[in-house]
Amino acid sequence: MLLVLDVGNTNTVLGVFARTADSEDGRYEVLAANWRVATIATQTVDEYGVLFRNLFAMADLEAKGIHGIVISSVVPPLDSTLRQVCERYFHTKPLFIEPGVKTGMPVLYDNPAEVGADRIVNGVAAFEKHGGPCIVVDFGTATTFDCVTKKGEYQGGVITPGLGISADALFENTARLPRVDIRKPARVIGTNTVGSLQSGLYYGYLGLIDGILERLLDEMGPETTVIATGGLAPLIGKGSRFIKEVDEFLTLEGLRLIWERNAANREAGKSRPVTTEVSPSKPWPQGKSRGR
Secondary structure, eight states: OEEEEEEOSSEEEEEEEEOOTTOGGGOOOEEEEEEEEEOOTTOOHHHHHHHHHHHHHHTTOOGGGOOEEEEEESOHHHHHHHHHHHHHHSOOOOEEOOTTSOOSOOBOSSSGGGSOHHHHHHHHHHHHHHOSSEEEEEESSEEEEEEEOTTSOEEEEEEEEOHHHHHHHHHHTOSSOOOOOOOOOSSSSOSSHHHHHHHHHHHHHHHHHHHHHHHHHHHHOTTOEEEEEETTHHHHHTTOSSOOEEOTTHHHHHHHHHHHHHHHHHHTTOSSOOOSSSOTTSOOOOSSOOOO
């Protein structure tokens, strides 16, 4: 089995891919289990180890069945902890998505090392599944728009505050407005404070998403496919005029694809595959969160 982890600033999403009896070339083709847990930077190696093992136990999966682990992280302080968790509890050295890892996707950013790992992973999965040009809207702590060209190049994108932190800022900086559940209200005109807040949050954010997408599509062309992923993708994606598909597991699929593209090099004992996509001489920025 293959364990994939997408570590975001708010949540960490885990998935376990398994092989079927007729899997081609031993590929991991079936998502056997998935979980979403809070990202807690202060948790220790053993606390994360116990959490992961308990999740496995609830899904009737054996930790010893894991033969590979791949991680996309935008929280650098957790990288060392997760590396130790993998080695101590799964007896496997993880593959981190970082400069030097073969992704199969050229990066056209001015400084490729500035791109969050999850954004590249999303681009890889979207192009593999839908071709190009395409746009991935990832609803995380930040909402990111990632643009992939017709040739499969990561072109760049847009980063905006996420809906959750936008709502938190409103609640924390007003004296009398309550914290409300973020949902689509029955009508736009609110007849009470809660309804008015929910309408403003939902339709205001939907307007932001569609406004940016409209401008991106003007630049990229009307044939561009728009895919949404992330925790709030089902809520916002259904109301958007431009989002054509909601793919909850897009990032997990991208991690699986990148693992497979690096599997041969890892099995040959190479510590880091050679790539021309992101220069290994440009390390990820340290000391702060990346991407979303």
